[in-house]
Amino acid sequence: MSNSNTTGTTRYDMKIDVNTNSIMKQIKVLVRNRINVTAFIHILAFTTISFSQVDLSYYLPEISYEEDMPTPESILDFQIGEWHISHDKLAYTMKELCENSDKCIYQEYGRTHENRPLINLIISSPKNLKNIDKLRKQHAQLTDPQLSNKIKTEDTPVIIYQGYSVHGNESSGANASPLVAYYLMAGQSDMLESLLDNAIIILDPCYNPDGLQRFSTWANSHKHKNLTTDASSREFNEVWPGGRTNHYWFDLNRDWLFTIHPSSQARIENFHKWKPDILTDHHEMGSNSTFFFQPGVPSRTNPNTPPVNQSLTEDIGNYHAASLDSIGSLYYTKESFDDYYYGKGSTYPDINGCIGILFEQASARGHLRETKNGLLSFPFTIRNQFVTALSTQKAGLKMKETLLNNKRDFYKKRYDNATDGYYIFEEEDYYKKNYFIEMLNRHEIEVYKNDKSRKIGQQKFDTKHTYIVPIKQRQTTLVKTIFEKVDQFKDSIFYDVSAWTLPLALNIKYAESQDKILIDKKNQILNTPTFKNNEIINEKAFALAIDWSSYLSPALLNDLQSKGLKVRVIQQNTNFKSNNKSIQLQSGDIIVPLSNQSMDKQEIIDYITQKSNELYVNIRSIDSGLTADGKSLGSPSQEVLPKPEVAIIVGEGINAYEAGDSWYQLDFRYKMQVTMIDKNDLPFTNLDRYTIIILPDGNYSTENRGHKKIKEWTEEGGTILCMRKAIKYLSQVGMINLTVKKNKNLSKADSTHTKFRNYRGSQVIGGAIMEAVVDLEHPLFFGYKDRTLPVFKKGTQFYEVDQASASPMQYSSSPMLSGYASKTNQSKAENAMGILCSRFGRGKIISMVDNPNFRGYWLGGSRLFANAIFFNSLINEDSLAE
Numbered sequence: 107m108s109n110s111n112t113t114g115t116t117r118y119d120m121k122i123d124v125n126t127n128s129i130m131k132q133i134k135v136l137v138r139n140r141i142n143v144t145a146f147i148h149i150l151a152f153t154t155i156s157f158s159q160v161d162l163s164y165y166l167p168e169i170s171y172e173e174d175m176p177t178p179e180s181i182l183d184f185q186i187g188e189w190h191i192s193h194d195k196l197a198y199t200m201k202e203l204c205e206n207s208d209k210c211i212y213q214e215y216g217r218t219h220e221n222r223p224l225i226n227l228i229i230s231s232p233k234n235l236k237n238i239d240k241l242r243k244q245h246a247q248l249t250d251p252q253l254s255n256k257i258k259t260e261d262t263p264v265i266i267y268q269g270y271s272v273h274g275n276e277s278s279g280a281n282a283s284p285l286v287a288y289y290l291m292a293g294q295s296d297m298l299e300s301l302l303d304n305a306i307i308i309l310d311p312c313y314n315p316d317g318l319q320r321f322s323t324w325a326n327s328h329k330h331k332n333l334t335t336d337a338s339s340r341e342f343n344e345v346w347p348g349g350r351t352n353h354y355w356f357d358l359n360r361d362w363l364f365t366i367h368p369s370s371q372a373r374i375e376n377f378h379k380w381k382p383d384i385l386t387d388h389h390e391m392g393s394n395s396t397f398f399f400q401p402g403v404p405s406r407t408n409p410n411t412p413p414v415n416q417s418l419t420e421d422i423g424n425y426h427a428a429s430l431d432s433i434g435s436l437y438y439t440k441e442s443f444d445d446y447y448y449g450k451g452s453t454y455p456d457i458n459g460c461i462g463i464l465f466e467q468a469s470a471r472g473h474l475r476e477t478k479n480g481l482l483s484f485p486f487t488i489r490n491q492f493v494t495a496l497s498t499q500k501a502g503l504k505m506k507e508t509l510l511n512n513k514r515d516f517y518k519k520r521y522d523n524a525t526d527g528y529y530i531f532e533e534e535d536y537y538k539k540n541y542f543i544e545m546l547n548r549h550e551i552e553v554y555k556n557d558k559s560r561k562i563g564q565q566k567f568d569t570k571h572t573y574i575v576p577i578k579q580r581q582t583t584l585v586k587t588i589f590e591k592v593d594q595f596k597d598s599i600f601y602d603v604s605a606w607t608l609p610l611a612l613n614i615k616y617a618e619s620q621d622k623i624l625i626d627k628k629n630q631i632l633n634t635p636t637f638k639n640n641e642i643i644n645e646k647a648f649a650l651a652i653d654w655s656s657y658l659s660p661a662l663l664n665d666l667q668s669k670g671l672k673v674r675v676i677q678q679n680t681n682f683k684s685n686n687k688s689i690q691l692q693s694g695d696i697i698v699p700l701s702n703q704s705m706d707k708q709e710i711i712d713y714i715t716q717k718s719n720e721l722y723v724n725i726r727s728i729d730s731g732l733t734a735d736g737k738s739l740g741s742p743s744q745e746v747l748p749k750p751e752v753a754i755i756v757g758e759g760i761n762a763y764e765a766g767d768s769w770y771q772l773d774f775r776y777k778m779q780v781t782m783i784d785k786n787d788l789p790f791t792n793l794d795r796y797t798i799i800i801l802p803d804g805n806y807s808t809e810n811r812g813h814k815k816i817k818e819w820t821e822e823g824g825t826i827l828c829m830r831k832a833i834k835y836l837s838q839v840g841m842i843n844l845t846v847k848k849n850k851n852l853s854k855a856d857s858t859h860t861k862f863r864n865y866r867g868s869q870v871i872g873g874a875i876m877e878a879v880v881d882l883e884h885p886l887f888f889g890y891k892d893r894t895l896p897v898f899k900k901g902t903q904f905y906e907v908d909q910a911s912a913s914p915m916q917y918s919s920s921p922m923l924s925g926y927a928s929k930t931n932q933s934k935a936e937n938a939m940g941i942l943c944s945r946f947g948r949g950k951i952i953s954m955v956d957n958p959n960f961r962g963y964w965l966g967g968s969r970l971f972a973n974a975i976f977f978n979s980l981i982n983e984d985s986l987a988e
């Protein structure tokens with residue numbers, strides 16, 4: 107299911123009464139579904155036989171199959187549906203199937219964090235496969251407005267990309283994929299022959315191998331010999347964080363646009379290699395549902411998606427309906443789910459001349475469970491995914507010309523109607539700039555070096571570190587959705603975020619111009635240039651300075667501290683001599699003296715030079731400890747910076763996504779050792795070694811003995827960094843004082859049932875971008891250059907600013923930058939508190955109302971997070987709130 111459950115654990119507990127009536131109903135369903143009724147009665151009486159034992163004919167259409175082809179069962183040693191397939195076995199099975207057929211090419215297109223392969227089975231007629239590259243390139247020309255008119259669609263195959271289980275614990279899709287592969291390769295019918303002559307089918311058996319592996323282990327290790335159907339059983343209730351997410355607990359079905367993870371990066375490159383005409387995304391939802399296929403709620407479609415996309419989705423839907431009718435499965439469409447956020451697998455294709463389709467199957471979670479609709483077996487869920495995979499193929503074949511023309515029209519019309527203007531952005535930091543340019547290129551968006559000085563409104567851009575993205579280009583629609591600010595909405599209810607304006611997320615200077623721009627193709631940026639510090643550092647150097655505004659400087663700082671080097675921090679802008687020239691170091695810049703260290707001088711110089719090049723961090727050579735401004739390097743105010751020891755509280759109740767955001771930032775980007783402590787283990791954990799403990803968003807019980815432990819540790823001098831709902835918890839247990847901004851309630855006269863429901867929905871902030879004003883002199887904002895900072899706002903926590911000195915970040919007086927928030931919430935956001943720094947005993951609490959690391963792409967917030975980790979000791983005691 108694609109919901110954004112915030113606690114990270116999804117439970118669908120629903121007990122039902124197994125009375126005689128419902129048993130009879132279930133038997134009728136079973137008859138219709140060709141499951142052995144005697145076996146079912148046997149379960150009720152003796153509960154000894156596995157309900158999930160079905161044979162291949164339960165799934166497959168009645169056609170003949172090549173006898174030489176191995177079946178999935180012959181490879182796996184169990185029938186599909188009997189056990190949950192692990193990713194290891196899935197990959198092996200797909201490879202075996204493919205190697206036994208001349209209708210298939212097996213390809214690995216990437217690896218996950220846990221080094222599992224991301225795979226494709228490219229399935230078509232042997233004749234097509236011999237010319238696969240030629241066919242692929244010919245098909246791709248449909249997306250080129252200059253060439254597409256020449257393409258004969260009757261000679262061009264349709265490309266159907268079928269992907270499964272991006273949420274690892276929604277496993278029926280991945281389990282159906284070997285059946286789909288077997289059917290395509292072994293099946294013999296006129297329809298199949300025509301399909302493989304006219305289509306290239308790309309199977310992606312699992313979008314999230316790491317999550318599937320985790321979940322399959324859970325489901326299999328809790329399977330009973332006598333299947334237990336009680337939904338309260340542990341089999342159906344994974345422990346935190348569950349298999350939905352990837353290795354770092356990110357939702358990969360939100361990462362198609364910003365491609366933070368290696369698997370998403372590989373997937374998008376692969377998507378553009380094939381440029382499919384239909385892409386499917388097979389999920390699961392709550393167990394008491396039936397089956398859903400897109401289109402979703404019409405008013406919740408992103409306006410950048412052409413209306414024809416929804417009507418074609420509906421035409422394809424007729425094929426799904428017919429297939430599900432034929433096996434007697436219930437389904438629905440249009441009433442829920444949306445097509446708004448392009449970071450989702452079924453929505454991203456919609457602005458790439460492709461039809462993206464979301465499927466949602468009621469989840470069995472385990473092997474057989476009681477639901478409102480009767481007993482739901484794992485094989486039944488697999489079969490629905492299987493038949494809709496086949497109906498997708500059938501639709502692809504029957505609608506081939508329409509789909510190919512749709513692709514051609516999409517690119518031609520969008521290009522012809524695009525304006526001649528451009529976006530311009532400027533960013534000096536190598537990491538941020540490269541992330542952005544690489545991301546744009548991955549989506550096949552053209553980026554150019556800016557070749558002259560330009561003034562747009564009040565903003566000036568010169569040629570250095572400045573880039574142009576023309577609006578009139580092939581991927582003009584993607585350009586728009588990545589850069590635009592949105593403030594108009596057809597619907598006020600959002601399934602996920604309502605805004606994602608990327609230059610705001612990255613906190614980079616940018617502007618839009620409607621002036622016509624002439625592009626010199628030779629200025630296009632295709633490859634990432636290498637980074638090299640050009641600073642001359644000779645043996646006369648007294649110290650080295652590290653630029654704190656470089657994105658990965660926290661990684662360098664951590665590395666040096668881990669090596670035992672003593673470092674200091676510049677706490678206010680100071681002038682130094684560097685190679686006999688005067689330079690100004692900014693607050694936050696790190697100083698590494700070259701003497702009295704555990705390494706010798708030349709060793710330190712060589713090491714830092716090498717590391718800073720690896721981490722794209724700017725360094726400077728400092729000639730002397732004496733400064734022009736008075737405060738020399740040996741000043742009593744310049745103490746050695748302590749090395750942080752970080753723990754993150756995780757476990758049941760904690761928002762796994764946001765705990766994952768912090769984990770990913772520290773482990774993957776800053777390359778730090780970080781301890782994850784389970785909330786329930788807190789009472790038994792010695793916290794003495796930690797200097798800072800992160801409390802991510804989540805539900806914390808005030809009853810838990812762990813809170814006493816945290817309280818004592820803070821009183822004795824520890825620092826807490828708490829975010830979002832963790833703030834509420836600390837305020838409930840009396841560790842921080844806050845004034846909540848008052849809520850204006852819906853007037854009683856207006857609260858009819860439907861109005862109230864819609865009102866409640868419209869008061870949610872699923873994700874919007876707001877502007878905050880920051881105190882650049884505060885250690886939490888060292889390394890920032892602008893007084894304003896875009897923040898990602900989710901939820902409706904708004905607090906008053908009770909003490910300005912303790913609140914170095916506040917929302918501005920007119921904070922809405924992009925996205926949806928109700929008028930009530932917008933007015934509550936005005937001048938609201940963003941951060942509170944308070945005292946508790948001898949310790950400190952840094953409360954962040956918003957998650958600075960949202961989904962790993964909110965790079966504008968990373969520095970703030972790093973400062974809280976590394977610089978909390980620099981926060982002036984007198985400025986803290988009591």
Ligand SMILES: [Zn+2]
Nearest residue numbers: 107108273389
């Ligand atoms: Zn899902």
